[in-house]
Structure formats: structure tokens, C-alpha cells
Amino acid sequence: MNLPLARLCTALGYRFQTPGWLEEALTHRSASARNNERLEFLGDALLNLIIAEYLFQHYPKASEGELSRLRASLVKGETLANLARELKLGDWLRLGQGELKSGGYRRESILSDALEAVIGAVYLDSGFSACRDWVLYLYRNWLTGLSDASDLKDPKTRLQEYLQAGQRPLPIYNMLEIRGEPHAQSFTVECVVAELRTIAVGSSRRKAEQESARLMLEQLV
């Protein structure tokens, strides 16, 4: 392994037996036809499973919906990009000229995709168990900071509590449209808070309302 990559391995806390996997994980599609997109596909699935299992084991009373929401907050691009920045992963990316000039090494999606690709690379390098250990090490600060029970509440509840805390009027949910055959309907719902409006589609009225509330929280908070 060349010296710079060895330094990155130190930062990662993982030493590659086959450094070629790491090199591929650091190569953006703008730099080469052999790039990190396939590894990202694999790493995304690994991350989803590893975080799912951690939450399943550590929150034995959480419902499936609560586990899903917790996981979503941990595997979203923003969280991954923050982890990538802590590792200074951007310094090691191989980007094409265009992306280099436009500062692609700082872009959230490029950073989060590369970190997912590194997760895939660790798996190919040494298997599931070592990859799980490394991902949980990578996430150690995020996982220990998860104790806030509000993360476990659903978006409609959180939106209501947020508005009540500010003594503001409660949200109104309106059904805008029901489409599709009876066994495969999709529901379009709007959430209205004063002058703000969000719209979401879901496979049930409840799911569409929850998603519209989540979008509203994003606008408000």
C-alpha cells in the first residue's frame, strides 16, 4: 500500500488486505469508468442491515416504525457526509477535472456515496463480521447519542408537540387524491400550518399524513 493510503487506513481505523478495494471506493465516476458506484450499492445495503440489527438488539421495545425512523436518521446522506468529513475522506477522493474545479470533494452526495463504497470495500476485504465491527466503530458517537426518545416519536406527534410548544395552531391534514385500484391505492395528502403547505403520497392515508408532517417539520425546525 502506498503511504497516503496507509495514512487513510489509520484514520479509518481499518487496514485493508487488498488496497485495490479502497482505491475503487475512493474513485468517483467523473474520474474513471471503474468507479465506486457498484461498491456504493453494496455498502448501502450493508449499512442498512448493520444499523437495523444494532437498533433491533438495543431497542427491544421499539416498534418497526420507530426502528425505521431511527435508522433513516442514521443512514441518511447528511449523517454519512458528516462522518466522511470527520475522516477527511474528501482529501482522498479521485475526481474528474470538472468535479475537482467545482469542489466536488466537499459535496454531500459525493462524500456520503464514497463512505458507503468504503463500507462495501471493507466487506469484500474481510467479510461480514469485520465489516459490522468497523461500521459500529465508525458510528460509535452517533449510536451512543441516540438516547433522545423524541427520535422514536412519529412525525405527526412531533409536529403537534412542536406547534403546541410555540402555542401555534395545530396542523390540518387534507386528502387531495386517491388513485389506483382498491388493492394498490396511493393517497395524496397535504399538511397545512398557517401559510405553509407540504404534500406527500403514501400507500395509506396514515403513511401519507406522516410523511407530509415530516416534510412540514423539515420546513419549520
Added chain:
Amino acid sequence: MNLPLARLCTALGYRFQTPGWLEEALTHRSASARNNERLEFLGDALLNLIIAEYLFQHYPKASEGELSRLRASLVKGETLANLARELKLGDWLRLGQGELKSGGYRRESILSDALEAVIGAVYLDSGFSACRDWVLYLYRNWLTGLSDASDLKDPKTRLQEYLQAGQRPLPIYNMLEIRGEPHAQSFTVECVVAELRTIAVGSSRRKAEQESARLMLEQLV
């Protein structure tokens, strides 16, 4: 283990060391507060990873988009429900009275959720490697039937080829709406083929068009 569950294990091709996991996986939420929803959450993530890795290894030249589409066809509810029917899983489900009367043991979502829960149960019973072996055994006929390269084409290409084969006019894609801040826009696109219209939302124009084409193919084929 009681005799009926032992018979199910024979059908599954997997013998549980801790039959309690299997019992939980077969329990619908209509039957008990201790039901299969959490196991389904875990099993869904396992299935996504196991199929992702299989495709990654067996299609070394497939792009990330092609791998994603192949996986989607393998892990969708319809495929899982078909597998569940082959195993006669519906005969072993524990359902509440309401679901029993309305024939819930035949419903696609209940069957596919239960099979995902069984995958989670196998993992808890004997770990990742054994779970992967079992899932690939379960999917053996679907995976060997994957050779059709048309599965690898994107929906817009498949829709175009389908319409050309029938000497019908090509689809028209219209941008209906662009919402959100520049760094987090969502694009609403419609796909029009004669009197049919499908609408999809995506984080890029390309993704929304592909999704609208996929929905159109579902209507046409």
C-alpha cells in the same frame, strides 16, 4: 418443537435451534402484540443485502442502476408472496379473527411480510452466513432464471422498445413541477402514451422520468 412446526421446517429447508423465533415470525400483528413486525424490519434488510451481494458478485459488468433494478424485481412483495405460497407459509400464520375471516393468509402483503420475518428469524437463530445460504437456497429458481438481459435495461428503454415492437407512438415526457430549494429539488414528471398517463416524483428529472416510464410499463404489460 411441536410436530406442525417441524413439518414447516422441512418445507423451509431450515431447522430452527430456537423455534420461538419462527413462532414470532409467523405471528401477524392482528394476533398478538408480540408479532412479526420487528423481525420483518430485520429480514427486509437482510434480504436486500444478500440479494445485493449475489448480484454484485454474479454481474461484474452491471452498473449500479442495473443492479438496483434487478434487486427490486427480486425483493418486491409480489416475488416474496410467490415464494411464500410455494412454501405454503399461509397455512402456518397466526392471524387475528378479523384477518382469518377475510382470508388474510392469502393476502400478498401478509405473506411477503411473514417471509421477510422468517429471514430475520433464521439470522437470529444461526447468524449471517447460514442465513445467506438459506436465502440463496430459497431464491434458487429466481436467481437461475435471471439471465434475461432485458431485466437490466432501464424503464424508459424498455417502454420505448415495447411500444416500437407494437408499432405504437413513442411516449411523451412532460415536466409538471419543480419544487424545493436548489440543492434539494423534487421533480414531478408525467409520461403520456395515447390516452394513458402516469405521474412520478424524483430527486432528478431523469429519475422521475424513469419512474413514470416504469409505472407506464406496469399499466401496459
